[in-house]
Amino acid sequence: MRVVIVDDHAIFRSGLKADLDPSVVVVGEAGTVEQAVEVIAAARPDVVLLDVHLPGGRGGGGREVITGSAALLATTRFLALSVSDAAEDVVAVIRAGARGYVTKTISGAEITDAVFRVAGGDAVFSPRLAGFVLDAFGTAPADIADDELDKLSARELEVMRLIARGYSYKEVAKELFISIKTVETHVSAVLRKLQLSSRHELTKWAAERRLL
Amino acid sequence: MTTAPVRPPLVRSSDRVIAGVCSGLAVHLGWPVRMVRIGMVVAAFAGGAGLAFYGWLWIMVPTADENAKRNARRPASPIAPAVSLPPVSLQSGPAPDVVPFPPSVPPPAGEYDAGTAFQPPARAAAPGSGTWFRIRSMRYGKEILLGVGLLLVAAILIARLLGVEVPLGTLIPAAAILGGAAIAWMQLDETRRAGLVDKTKADQAGGWARLAAGLALVVAGVLVMVSGSGSWQQTWLALLASVAVLGGVALVLLPWGLKFWRDLETERAGRVRETERAEIAAHLHDSVLQTLALIQRRAGNEHDVVRLARAQERELRGWLFKDPARDAGQLSDRVKAAAAEVEDGLGNAVDVVTVGDTEMTERHEALVQASREAMLNAARHGGGPVSVYLEVSDGGAEVFVKDRGPGFELHNVPHDRLGVRESIIGRMKRHGGNAAISSGPDGTEVRLRLPADVADNGEGKS
Numbered sequence: 001m002r003v004v005i006v007d008d009h010a011i012f013r014s015g016l017k018a019d020l021d022p023s024v025v026v027v028g029e030a031g032t033v034e035q036a037v038e039v040i041a042a043a044r045p046d047v048v049l050l051d052v053h054l055p056g057g058r059g060g061g062g063r064e065v066i067t068g069s070a071a072l073l074a075t076t077r078f079l080a081l082s083v084s085d086a087a088e089d090v091v092a093v094i095r096a097g098a099r100g101y102v103t104k105t106i107s108g109a110e111i112t113d114a115v116f117r118v119a120g121g122d123a124v125f126s127p128r129l130a131g132f133v134l135d136a137f138g139t140a141p142a143d144i145a146d147d148e149l150d151k152l153s154a155r156e157l158e159v160m161r162l163i164a165r166g167y168s169y170k171e172v173a174k175e176l177f178i179s180i181k182t183v184e185t186h187v188s189a190v191l192r193k194l195q196l197s198s199r200h201e202l203t204k205w206a207a208e209r210r211l212l
Numbered sequence: 213m214t215t216a217p218v219r220p221p222l223v224r225s226s227d228r229v230i231a232g233v234c235s236g237l238a239v240h241l242g243w244p245v246r247m248v249r250i251g252m253v254v255a256a257f258a259g260g261a262g263l264a265f266y267g268w269l270w271i272m273v274p275t276a277d278e279n280a281k282r283n284a285r286r287p288a289s290p291i292a293p294a295v296s297l298p299p300v301s302l303q304s305g306p307a308p309d310v311v312p313f314p315p316s317v318p319p320p321a322g323e324y325d326a327g328t329a330f331q332p333p334a335r336a337a338a339p340g341s342g343t344w345f346r347i348r349s350m351r352y353g354k355e356i357l358l359g360v361g362l363l364l365v366a367a368i369l370i371a372r373l374l375g376v377e378v379p380l381g382t383l384i385p386a387a388a389i390l391g392g393a394a395i396a397w398m399q400l401d402e403t404r405r406a407g408l409v410d411k412t413k414a415d416q417a418g419g420w421a422r423l424a425a426g427l428a429l430v431v432a433g434v435l436v437m438v439s440g441s442g443s444w445q446q447t448w449l450a451l452l453a454s455v456a457v458l459g460g461v462a463l464v465l466l467p468w469g470l471k472f473w474r475d476l477e478t479e480r481a482g483r484v485r486e487t488e489r490a491e492i493a494a495h496l497h498d499s500v501l502q503t504l505a506l507i508q509r510r511a512g513n514e515h516d517v518v519r520l521a522r523a524q525e526r527e528l529r530g531w532l533f534k535d536p537a538r539d540a541g542q543l544s545d546r547v548k549a550a551a552a553e554v555e556d557g558l559g560n561a562v563d564v565v566t567v568g569d570t571e572m573t574e575r576h577e578a579l580v581q582a583s584r585e586a587m588l589n590a591a592r593h594g595g596g597p598v599s600v601y602l603e604v605s606d607g608g609a610e611v612f613v614k615d616r617g618p619g620f621e622l623h624n625v626p627h628d629r630l631g632v633r634e635s636i637i638g639r640m641k642r643h644g645g646n647a648a649i650s651s652g653p654d655g656t657e658v659r660l661r662l663p664a665d666v667a668d669n670g671e672g673k674s
Contacts, residue, residue: 084533086533105561127565127599127601128565130565131565131566131567131601134567134603135567139567139568139605140605161601161603164565164601164603165565165599165601165612165657166563166599166601166612166614167614
C-alpha cells in the first residue's frame with residue numbers, strides 16, 4: 001500500500017509515518033498545495049492522506065490539491081485528515097472528490113484501517129462527518145418519488161445515524177442485521193450523494209456555511 | 213525588428229585594444245572587427261563624433277561578464293515568474309520513486325553563465341516565448357520612441373541651421389507637456405500600470421479617448437496661455453485656458469493619485485491585519501501558552517496531560533469554529549457543556565456530534581441532566597472514550613451515549629445505587645420521555661428520547 005502524506009506540519013507528518021502500520025509505505029510527503037500536486041503526480045500513490053488546511057495555491061487548501069490531481073482520481077484515492085470541526089472545510093474536500101474524512105486525533109491502527117478501506121474503494125465516515133451529512137440532507141427519509149440524489153433512503157439514514165452514534169461498520173452491520181459489505185455499499189452511496197447532489201436544501205445549507 | 217532577436221547581445225568584448233567596444237560592436241553587427249575600428253577612427257576625425265560615440269558605448273554597454281551576471285539574476289519571465297517557473301522545475305530530470313520533501317523551487321539561476329553569454333536570450337526562454345516577445349517589443353518600443361524623439365530634435369536643429377523657420381515657441385511647450393505626461397506614466401511600475409489600465413478600462417476606446425482628451429486639453433491650455441497676447445475677450449480666454457489646464461493636469465496626475473491611494477489602502481489593510489494578529493496573540497497567550505506551561509510541569513502525569521490537552525483543545529475549538537450568528541444557550545450547547553464537564557472531571561474523551569438544535573425548555577433541562585449522568589457512567593465504567601450523539605427533529609430530541617466498556621446488567625445494579633435507575637430512567641419518565649439501556653461485552657449505549665409535546669411542536673428543528 002503506497003501512500004503520500006500531505007500536511008504542512010512536519011512534526012505531524014513524521015508522527016503519522018511512525019504510527020502507520022508497516023504494510024503502509026509512505027512514498028512521498030508534501031507541505032503545500034503546489035508540492036502536493038507535484039508529488040502526487042510523480043509518485044502515483046494508492047492513497048493520499050490529505051490535510052484540509054494547506055498553505056500555497058490559491059488558498060483552496062486540500063480541495064485545491066484534489067482538483068489539481070483530478071486526472072488521477074480513478075487510481076488515487078484521497079482521505080481527508082483534519083483538526084477542523086468546521087463543516088465547510090470537511091464538506092468542501094468531500095465534494096471535491098475525497099473518499100472519506102477522519103480527525104487527526106484517531107489512532108494509528110484506525111487510520112491504517114481507514115487507508116485500506118479507502119484504497120478498496122469504500123468511503124470512510126467519521127461520526128462527525130455522518131453528523132454533517134444528516135444535518136445537510138435532513139433526517140426525514142426519502143419518498144420513493146423523490147430524486148434519488150436529493151435525499152437519503154431510510155436505510156442510509158439508519159446507517160448514518162449509527163455511525164454518528166459512534167458505531168463501527170461491524171457494529172452497524174450487527175445492529176441492522178446486514179453484512180459489512182452492505183454497510184459499505186450504503187456509505188458509498190451516501191458519499192456519492194454528498195458529492196453529486198445539487199438539492200435545493202443542500203445548496204442552501206452549503207451557502208449558509210459559505211461552501212459554494 | 214524580427215531579425216533583431218538572432219543577433220548576439222551588444223556587450224564589450226574581452227578581446228580589446230582600449231575598452232573592447234569595437235570588437236563587441238563587430239560581433240553584435242556581424243561585421244569584421246577591422247572595419248569597425250577603421251570606421252571609428254575615421255568618425256573620430258569628423259568633428260569628434262567617433263570619440264563621443266566610443267565614449268558613450270564605453271559607459272553604456274556592459275562587459276560580457278557583467279551581462280552574464282545580470283541575466284542570471286533575472287528569472288525567465290520578469291513579469292510572471294510564478295507562471296514561468298513550473299515548466300522549469302518539471303523538466304528537472306525524472307522523478308525518483310521516493311520523492312523527498314521537495315525544496316521550494318529556486319529561481320533558475322545560472323541559466324546563462326559566461327559560456328552561453330552570447331546566446332540570444334530569446335532562445336533560452338523558449339517555453340514562454342509568447343510573453344517574451346511581448347515584453348521584448350515593449351522594451352524596444354520604449355527605445356525606439358526615445359530614438360524617434362532624438363531624431364526629431366536633431367532634424368529641428370539641422371533645419372534651423374539651414375535657415376528654415378521652425379515655430380519653436382509652439383513646439384517646446386508641446387514637447388514639454390508630452391514629456392511630462394510620459395514621465396508621469398512611467399512612475400508606475402509595470403504591474404501597477406497593467407492594473408491601472410485594467411481598472412480604468414483604458415484599453416477600451418473610452419479610456420484612450422479620455423487620456424487623449426486630457427492631453428489635448430493640457431496642450432491647448434498651455435498653447436493658448438503662451439500665445440494669447442491680449443486680443444479680444446482676454447479674460448474669458450484666460451479663464452477657459454486655466455480650466456483646461458487644470459482639467460488636463462488632473463487627468464495626467466490621476467495615476468499618481470491612484471498610486472498614493474493604493475499605498476494608503478495597503479497600509480490600512482496591514483494595520484487591520486496587525487490588530488487581528490494582536491488579538492489572536494492575546495488569546496493564545498491567555499489560553500494555549502498557559503496550558504502548555506502547565507503540561508510541561510505535569511509532564512510525568514499522563515492523565516493530567518491528556519486532560520489538559522483535551523480541555524485546551526475544546527476551548528480553542530470553541531473560539532475558532534463557533535458560529536457567531538447562532539444563539540448561545542441552545543440544547544446542543546448545553547449537551548456539549550455537560551460533555552466538557554465530564555471530560556474535565558474524569559479525563560475521558562467525550563466526543564459530541566449534534567444534528568439539529570432547539571431552544572432550551574424545562575423538559576430539555578431534564579434531558580441534559582440525564583445525558584450528563586449517562587456520560588458520567590460511561591466515562592467511569594467504560595474507561596475509554598465516550599461518543600455522544602444528539603439529534604433534534606420535529607418529533608423530539610434524542611441523545612445516545614455510547615462507551616466501549618465491559619458492559620453491565622441493569623438488574624445486577626444494587627437497589628441503593630440511584631445513578632441509572634433514578635437519574636436517568638426515572639427522570640426521563642417524569643418528563644414524558646423514556647430511556648433505554650443496551651449493554652453487551654462490546655460496550656454500553658444509553659438512549660434517551662424526549663418526544664416533542666404539543667407546545668413544542670413546530671419549533672423543533674432550527
